[in-house]
Amino acid sequence: MEGIVRFFENSGFANATPGHLLMILIGMTVIYFAIRNEYKPLLLVPIGFGILIGNIPFVEHAGLHLGIYEDGSVMNYLYMGVLKGIFPPLIFLGIGAMTDFSTLISNPKLMLLGAAAQLGIFLTYLGAISLGFTNPEAASIGIIGGADGPTAIFLSSKLAPHLIGAIAIAAYSYMALLPVIQPPIMRLLTTKKERRIKMRPPRSVSKVEKIRFPVLALLLTGFIAPGSLPLLGMLFLGNLLKESMVTKRLADTAKNTIIDIVTIILGVTIGASTQATTFLTRESMLIFVLGATAFMISTAGGVLFAKIMNIFLSAENKINPLIGAAGVSAAPDSALVVQMEGLKADPDNHLIMHAMAPNVAGLIGSAVAAGIMMSYLL
Amino acid sequence: MTTVAQLLPIDLSAIGKEHLTLAVIGYSVVFLSLFLLFLVFTVVPKFFTHNLRVKIQKEGGAEKAALVNRMVPGEVSAAIAVAISLYLEELHDQETAILTIKKVGKSYSPWNSKIYNVINFNGFQR
Numbered sequence: 001m002e003g004i005v006r007f008f009e010n011s012g013f014a015n016a017t018p019g020h021l022l023m024i025l026i027g028m029t030v031i032y033f034a035i036r037n038e039y040k041p042l043l044l045v046p047i048g049f050g051i052l053i054g055n056i057p058f059v060e061h062a063g064l065h066l067g068i069y070e071d072g073s074v075m076n077y078l079y080m081g082v083l084k085g086i087f088p089p090l091i092f093l094g095i096g097a098m099t100d101f102s103t104l105i106s107n108p109k110l111m112l113l114g115a116a117a118q119l120g121i122f123l124t125y126l127g128a129i130s131l132g133f134t135n136p137e138a139a140s141i142g143i144i145g146g147a148d149g150p151t152a153i154f155l156s157s158k159l160a161p162h163l164i165g166a167i168a169i170a171a172y173s174y175m176a177l178l179p180v181i182q183p184p185i186m187r188l189l190t191t192k193k194e195r196r197i198k199m200r201p202p203r204s205v206s207k208v209e210k211i212r213f214p215v216l217a218l219l220l221t222g223f224i225a226p227g228s229l230p231l232l233g234m235l236f237l238g239n240l241l242k243e244s245m246v247t248k249r250l251a252d253t254a255k256n257t258i259i260d261i262v263t264i265i266l267g268v269t270i271g272a273s274t275q276a277t278t279f280l281t282r283e284s285m286l287i288f289v290l291g292a293t294a295f296m297i298s299t300a301g302g303v304l305f306a307k308i309m310n311i312f313l314s315a316e317n318k319i320n321p322l323i324g325a326a327g328v329s330a331a332p333d334s335a336l337v338v339q340m341e342g343l344k345a346d347p348d349n350h351l352i353m354h355a356m357a358p359n360v361a362g363l364i365g366s367a368v369a370a371g372i373m374m375s376y377l378l
Numbered sequence: 379m380t381t382v383a384q385l386l387p388i389d390l391s392a393i394g395k396e397h398l399t400l401a402v403i404g405y406s407v408v409f410l411s412l413f414l415l416f417l418v419f420t421v422v423p424k425f426f427t428h429n430l431r432v433k434i435q436k437e438g439g440a441e442k443a444a445l446v447n448r449m450v451p452g453e454v455s456a457a458i459a460v461a462i463s464l465y466l467e468e469l470h471d472q473e474t475a476i477l478t479i480k481k482v483g484k485s486y487s488p489w490n491s492k493i494y495n496v497i498n499f500n501g502f503q504r
Contacts, residue, residue, distance in 0.1 A: 108419040115412040
């Protein structure tokens with residue numbers, strides 16, 4: 001009889017709290033939207049399932065070594081890759097091997113849009129300070145505005161490891177919700193005439209230029225913000241593997257095998273880190289509010305800067321301000337949002353190629369921002 | 379009843395000089411990095427194009443030199459792509475009529491081995 005009672009006491013039924021049930025419900029909702037609406041399924045399916053894994057109730061710290069926060073548990077070992085900042089650079093390696101910087105090389109002025117759209121990071125940082133977060137916590141929350149999951153995870157693993165779960169979930173959720181968040185801001189800040197602007201087609205880019213880009217870009221950004229080296233080093237290495245054309249096997253491994261394995265482990269562990277006992281706090285709720293604000297400010301920053309640039313550009317070189325919204329990184333989702341909005345204004349105006357330039361510039365910009373914050377606050 | 383101010387207790391006085399410094403310097407450095415990249419990638423192609431133009435001019439092709447880095451309109455690129463695609467598709471109109479069936483090798487694994495089956499049907503044969 002005692003054995004049965006003990007078995008029941010160790011079961012999930014005996015240890016369930018309303019928090020666990022709420023988190024399980026959230027996990028199932030995430031999985032539902034990821035599959036039903038295809039909202040970032042590659043990330044949200046593992047994250048959603050991770051939320052389920054992390055919120056099955058059990059007796060914590062009873063020597064069972066089950067929980068992600070319990071030393072010696074399997075999930076804890078996997079989570080080390082997140083906590084030690086190992087996974088984000090590996091993801092950047094894969095992203096580099098998948099990214100084509102041609103549009104950026106052909107129209108370098110669009111790099112400035114990628115910088116402008118980082119406004120959300122720094123304003124949200126100030127917002128988080130005003131809400132009572134500490135300096136490192138505020139920096140980790142602000143980086144959500146860079147709309148780049150690996151960068152957000154990397155910075156928070158260094159500055160505020162206890163907030164990784166909430167920050168990562170907020171970043172990826174809002175990235176999935178870009179088609180909902182961005183269009184109203186884009187329409188609000190542009191006129192119909194501006195949204196119809198047709199941009200000059202990008203010029204062709206030679207192989208040498210494509211090879212030169214990762215090398216020069218690494219040297220430049222690395223010297224300015226060495227803190228961004230783990231991310232940008234791997235990003236540009238991945239890109240060089242792709243563009244050099246002599247390391248096809250390595251590029252293929254980086255953009256398929258490595259990124260797939262890391263994405264699964266990263267997603268599951270991030271999801272599992274949202275254990276109700278540690279996740280359902282006032283701080284988590286505030287992070288979600290600040291994250292949404294960061295995305296909105298970044299979008300507005302990109303669009304407004306594109307409008308400012310147009311003041312100085314000749315009539316044939318004008319840029320469609322919608323592409324400024326793609327500066328928030330979140331490649332390629334925000335570029336797709338720009339394409340859809342452009343088509344709504346003019347069904348013949350395809351902006352995706354142009355939008356990819358600020359999109360990848362935003363990736364560099366947010367990594368540089370993370371590097372600066374890290375070197376300033378560590 | 380809980381008010382918005384209670385849920386979001388914003389205290390702007392908490393933003394100190396050091397926070398503003400980080401925000402301003404941080405944003406400026408991000409801009410500077412990408413601005414330098416913009417400068418480099420605006421100047422470098424021009425430099426290389428100039429070198430190429432000079433080289434071609436030396437070889438006596440003034441008209442050719444003027445064509446260096448001239449834009450190819452998107453419509454022209456699209457027309458060339460369609461032409462190549464059609465040409466390549468036509469090449470496949472006549473098949474060789476030799477069909478090959480590739481034998482798929484099934485590698486051994488204890489996980490699919492018959493001898494490790496839970497129910498070994500061989501034992502029930504009469």
